[in-house]
Amino acid sequence: xxxxxxKGGRVIDPSRGxxxxxxLLIKNGMIEAVEKGLKAPAGTEVIxxxxxxxxxxxxxxxxxxxxxxREYQEDIISGAKAAAAGGFTAVAAMANTDPVADDPAIxxxxxxxxxxxxxxxxxxxxxxxxxxxxxMAELARMKRFGAVAFSDDGKPVVSGTVMRNAxxxxxxxxALIIAHEEDPYLFEGGMxxxxxVSSVLGLRGIPAEAEEVMLARDLMLLRAAGGGRLHIAHVxxxxxxxxxxxxxxxxxxxxxxxxPHHLLLTDRAVKNSGYSTNxxxxxxxxxxxxxxxxxxxxxxxxxxxxASDHAPHHGDDKDVEFDFAPxxxxxxxxxxxxxxxELSSGRIKKLxxxxxxxxxxxxxxxxxxxxxxxxxxxxxxxxTIADTNRSFVVxxxxxxxxxxxxxxxxxxxxxxxxMTIVGGRVAMKEGVITEQE
Amino acid sequence: xxxxxKATVMDEKGIMQALRRIAHEIIECNKGTEDVVLVGIRxxxxxxxxxxxxxxxxxxxxxxxxxxLDITLYRDDLTQRQDQPEVHTTDVPFDLNKKxxxxxxDVLYTGRTIRAALDAxxxxxxxxxxxxxxxVDRGHRELPIRADYVGKNVPTSRSERVDVNVKEIxxxxxxxxxxxxQE
Amino acid sequence: MQTLRRKDILGLEEMSAEEITLILDxxxxxxxxxxxxxxxxxTLRGRSMINLFYEPSTRTKASFELAQKYMSSDPIxxxxxxxxxxxxxxxxxxxxxxxxxxxxxxxxxHPVSGSAHxxxxxxxxxxxxxxxxxxxxxxxxxxxxxxxxxxxxxxxELKVVIVGDIRHSRVARSNIWGLQKMGAEVVxxxxxxxxxxxxxxxxxxxxxxxxxxxxxxxVVMALRLQKERQEGGLFPTLREYAELYGLSPQxxxxxxxxxxxxxxxxxxxxxxxxxxxxxxxxxxxLEQVTSGVAVRMAILYLLLGGTxxx
Numbered sequence: 001x002x003x004x005x006x007k008g009g010r011v012i013d014p015s016r017g018x019x020x021x022x023x024l025l026i027k028n029g030m031i032e033a034v035e036k037g038l039k040a041p042a043g044t045e046v047i048x049x050x051x052x053x054x055x056x057x058x059x060x061x062x063x064x065x066x067x068x069x070r071e072y073q074e075d076i077i078s079g080a081k082a083a084a085a086g087g088f089t090a091v092a093a094m095a096n097t098d099p100v101a102d103d104p105a106i107x108x109x110x111x112x113x114x115x116x117x118x119x120x121x122x123x124x125x126x127x128x129x130x131x132x133x134x135x136m137a138e139l140a141r142m143k144r145f146g147a148v149a150f151s152d153d154g155k156p157v158v159s160g161t162v163m164r165n166a167x168x169x170x171x172x173x174x175a176l177i178i179a180h181e182e183d184p185y186l187f188e189g190g191m192x193x194x195x196x197v198s199s200v201l202g203l204r205g206i207p208a209e210a211e212e213v214m215l216a217r218d219l220m221l222l223r224a225a226g227g228g229r230l231h232i233a234h235v236x237x238x239x240x241x242x243x244x245x246x247x248x249x250x251x252x253x254x255x256x257x258x259x260p261h262h263l264l265l266t267d268r269a270v271k272n273s274g275y276s277t278n279x280x281x282x283x284x285x286x287x288x289x290x291x292x293x294x295x296x297x298x299x300x301x302x303x304x305x306x307a308s309d310h311a312p313h314h315g316d317d318k319d320v321e322f323d324f325a326p327x328x329x330x331x332x333x334x335x336x337x338x339x340x341x342e343l344s345s346g347r348i349k350k351l352x353x354x355x356x357x358x359x360x361x362x363x364x365x366x367x368x369x370x371x372x373x374x375x376x377x378x379x380x381x382x383x384t385i386a387d388t389n390r391s392f393v394v395x396x397x398x399x400x401x402x403x404x405x406x407x408x409x410x411x412x413x414x415x416x417x418x419m420t421i422v423g424g425r426v427a428m429k430e431g432v433i434t435e436q437e
Numbered sequence: 438x439x440x441x442x443k444a445t446v447m448d449e450k451g452i453m454q455a456l457r458r459i460a461h462e463i464i465e466c467n468k469g470t471e472d473v474v475l476v477g478i479r480x481x482x483x484x485x486x487x488x489x490x491x492x493x494x495x496x497x498x499x500x501x502x503x504x505x506l507d508i509t510l511y512r513d514d515l516t517q518r519q520d521q522p523e524v525h526t527t528d529v530p531f532d533l534n535k536k537x538x539x540x541x542x543d544v545l546y547t548g549r550t551i552r553a554a555l556d557a558x559x560x561x562x563x564x565x566x567x568x569x570x571x572x573v574d575r576g577h578r579e580l581p582i583r584a585d586y587v588g589k590n591v592p593t594s595r596s597e598r599v600d601v602n603v604k605e606i607x608x609x610x611x612x613x614x615x616x617x618x619q620e
Numbered sequence: 621m622q623t624l625r626r627k628d629i630l631g632l633e634e635m636s637a638e639e640i641t642l643i644l645d646x647x648x649x650x651x652x653x654x655x656x657x658x659x660x661x662x663t664l665r666g667r668s669m670i671n672l673f674y675e676p677s678t679r680t681k682a683s684f685e686l687a688q689k690y691m692s693s694d695p696i697x698x699x700x701x702x703x704x705x706x707x708x709x710x711x712x713x714x715x716x717x718x719x720x721x722x723x724x725x726x727x728x729x730h731p732v733s734g735s736a737h738x739x740x741x742x743x744x745x746x747x748x749x750x751x752x753x754x755x756x757x758x759x760x761x762x763x764x765x766x767x768x769x770x771x772x773x774x775x776x777e778l779k780v781v782i783v784g785d786i787r788h789s790r791v792a793r794s795n796i797w798g799l800q801k802m803g804a805e806v807v808x809x810x811x812x813x814x815x816x817x818x819x820x821x822x823x824x825x826x827x828x829x830x831x832x833x834x835x836x837x838x839v840v841m842a843l844r845l846q847k848e849r850q851e852g853g854l855f856p857t858l859r860e861y862a863e864l865y866g867l868s869p870q871x872x873x874x875x876x877x878x879x880x881x882x883x884x885x886x887x888x889x890x891x892x893x894x895x896x897x898x899x900x901x902x903x904x905x906l907e908q909v910t911s912g913v914a915v916r917m918a919i920l921y922l923l924l925g926g927t928x929x930x
Contacts, residue, residue, distance in 0.1 A: 199816035200633065202733035202754030202790060207817075274741065275734030320710055321732040323753070507649065510661040510691075510921070524649040524921065560658045 009049030012359040015374035026381040029424030057089025057382025059364035062307035069098025076083040080117030082332040084427040087417025089382035090120035096154040101128035102137040113275040118427040151178035170229025186210035193284040197267040211359035212239040232256040236283035238293030257305040277325035312403030340415020439618040447612035455588030460492035483581030484605035486541035504529030511553035543601040545571040548582035626885035628747040632798040633754035643858040646918035664693035673699030761794030763911040776803035784843035813854040
């Protein structure tokens with residue numbers, strides 16, 4: 001493996017409170033040194049990062065890679081390419097595959113497949129068998145095989161008893177539970193956020209309470225369980241942010257993530273796009289009030305991480321009437337550019353690059369307990385380099401993902417990843433993926 | 438395309454005389470006005486038909502029915518026009534069966550309007566005869582159609598326009614020939 | 621304005637008062653044709669149209685077909701068990717096939733909101749929305765306005781009360797947008813559970829008590845109550861609904877003498893409207909049906925009569 005010297009970039013490492021122009025030396029797949037004016041040993045490949053940002057590798061802690069089962073939408077190999085192309089060195093893949101990743105064998109399958117992928121793929125195990133919401137899956141055995149968290153994501157855990165037991169049990173084995181908060185009775189056939197837009201468009205609404213009621217319940221159960229770690233997936237409403245803010249103030253062991261589409265779009269997008277199914281996502285695009293609350297939560301630490309909830313769907317599946325289309329937005333290749341663009345636009349005061357790196361690398365690593373999210377010498381050399389001035393137009397046709405479902409197609413963005421280094425190996429350079437040998 | 442005035446071919450008096458003459462010809466041709474009905478084609482055929490009705494009533498002392506025909510939906514050029522003509526209501530509040538229908542229009546040119554009017558009339562009933570009265574015949578027919586009663590034959594070129602003004606719509610009675618301005 | 625400068629008729633929310641006026645004016649001329657013995661004009665000779673009905677409909681389908689035939693076009697109606705929807709073909713494929721047959725216009729009724737938009741985006745030919753889910757039913761809104769205009773001579777400053785399940789009604793949505801654009805005041809009445817969330821967005825007033833609303837109303841429109849709403853738990857029983865919100869003779873007695881009673885059909889007699897009211901002297905429910913043909917003829921003429929600008 002080549003020794004790499006990344007020269008002259010702005011190195012941001014929130015794990016050490018580091019933010020300065022510096023060089024970064026990578027040797028044997030590890031971070032060797034981060035200093036000014038490092039000399040390149042013989043045979044070193046020098047990467048000029050002047051004017052660019054060098055960060056610990058970004059981690060998307062919430063993706064769906066559809067593998068095994070629906071490889072026509074995505075698979076572990078293509079999903080990892082999409083991740084690398086989007087500046088992510090690692091992703092955590094949800095368990096709602098076919099078969100469901102509710103067994104050590106499936107976890108093992110994901111890890112074996114991921115060995116040949118250009119980015120790290122960490123499996124998340126199912127919380128209940130077959131996502132059925134009744135019987136707990138083998139959390140400890142899956143954890144031993146490499147599952148980084150447990151979740152029935154895509155489906156809520158409807159039974160309070162099952163959730164309570166799972167939290168208690170997970171506490172005993174120090175396992176993380178990721179909750180998809182949704183009350184199925186309040187959700188009931190909903191298509192988009194319930195509000196003025198759903199009323200005008202005549203689409204069934206998904207009320208904010210569908211998420212908030214379940215979140216409130218789980219926070220209570222977490223307290224009752226007296227242990228366990230709970231992470232809330234794709235927080236989408238102002239009410240949820242407030243619930244989390246209070247829970248954190250009380251010292252509850254809870255973390256949360258928000259998705260870029262919830263941070264950047266509202267339900268108006270459904271109307272403005274003339275019912276485009278690419279705006280159909282669950283949780284749904286909410287109101288402007290909710291969107292502002294998400295940003296406030298992100299800035300004040302209530303929301304710990306940004307995760308794409310990458311949900312790839314085949315074009316044919318989305319190219320149907322609105323009600324018939326599946327929920328989901330493919331986000332691996334737009335998340336970082338969207339965030340950098342938002343930063344450079346100045347629309348969100350107090351949004352800074354170090355904060356973005358914290359939300360997209362440091363925090364996800366900490367929550368999932370990964371040896372990542374840092375440029376500390378001695379750590380695995382997972383590094384993302386981005387150019388905040390690079391402008392481009394989102395064109396899903398050029399994606400590495402197998403899917404194209406995004407509401408952001410055609411958007412001009414300022415800011416893009418230019419290099420993704422995974423374990424000291426260049427996985428993506430200027431949009432080109434370097435395959436594993 | 439600018440149009441300039443070339444000549445005035447009929448004035449108020451000329452129009453009146455022409456219509457009175459046509460009224461007499463209608464009576465002569467139909468041996469009275471029994472079973473004669475008038476149908477004016479929108480837009481300027483309507484006031485002209487109204488005046489003919491007044492003259493006929495005056496001469497014969499009878500009351501001749503008057504209908505209004507909107508031929509928009511019968512045009513053969515609807516798919517070729519950028520802008521659609523506005524549709525107006527046809528109002529023929531009497532039975533056309535076995536009647537002698539005198540269709541009245543301002544200008545007879547290609548004959549296409551009259552072709553449409555004939556189709557429209559036939560949808561409304563089965564007249565004994567259909568006759569045509571026009572204030573001006575300017576020639577250039579594209580269909581085998583001729584007028585039974587003509588106020589004035591006005592030879593024109595295709596680049597010219599015959600501009601009929603009637604008091605009821607335009608505030609004055611006058612027929613002008615306009616031509617394209619040569620620049 | 622002489623023509624509609626749009627390819628499709630998808631809803632009244634997106635139409636201007638000017639466009640609506642043009643359609644209503646044109647419909648008046650069309651009604652004269654319907655009253656003739658020979659109800660046919662050659663205007664759309666040689667034009668072919670397809671009516672796709674993915675939901676059962678008697679009235680709207682028949683009305684469109686008559687309008688198409690009176691204009692001399694050649695309609696084909698597909699629906700119910702004969703449609704390829706049941707064979708698993710996607711809407712996109714169905715329409716692409718039809719388009720290859722050189723069809724000039726598609727009329728579609730579909731249970732999913734937004735389907736008309738979806739279709740219009742995918743084909744170059746004109747799409748007329750004959751009802752999409754709970755979204756809009758623009759030709760119904762237009763025919764209701766035409767009926768009111770005909771009876772009242774105006775729409776401006778009329779008070780129109782729409783009673784019933786506003787939340788799930790495409791008819792209500794189209795009427796609400798159209799009537800307000802034309803200067804009418806719209807009040808909705810019915811149980812709160814049948815009102816759309818964030819009702820303010822429509823610009824209408826809400827009256828929970830039907831009596832409060834109809835006292836000075838010029839028009840009272842009852843909506844069809846779908847029985848499955850009861851199963852959805854939105855109100856307890858049809859009996860209780862009828863008691864609270866049904867248009868009964870006693871209730872209508874409080875209205876003005878010249879109030880118009882309307883219903884888009886099909887009616888649940890004895891639920892949202894009693895037979896005495898539906899068949900009574902103030903009812904214009906049957907006139908609505910005639911208006912429907914005239915309005916649809918007008919729309920066909922205005923959409924298809926001229927060439928589209930390239």
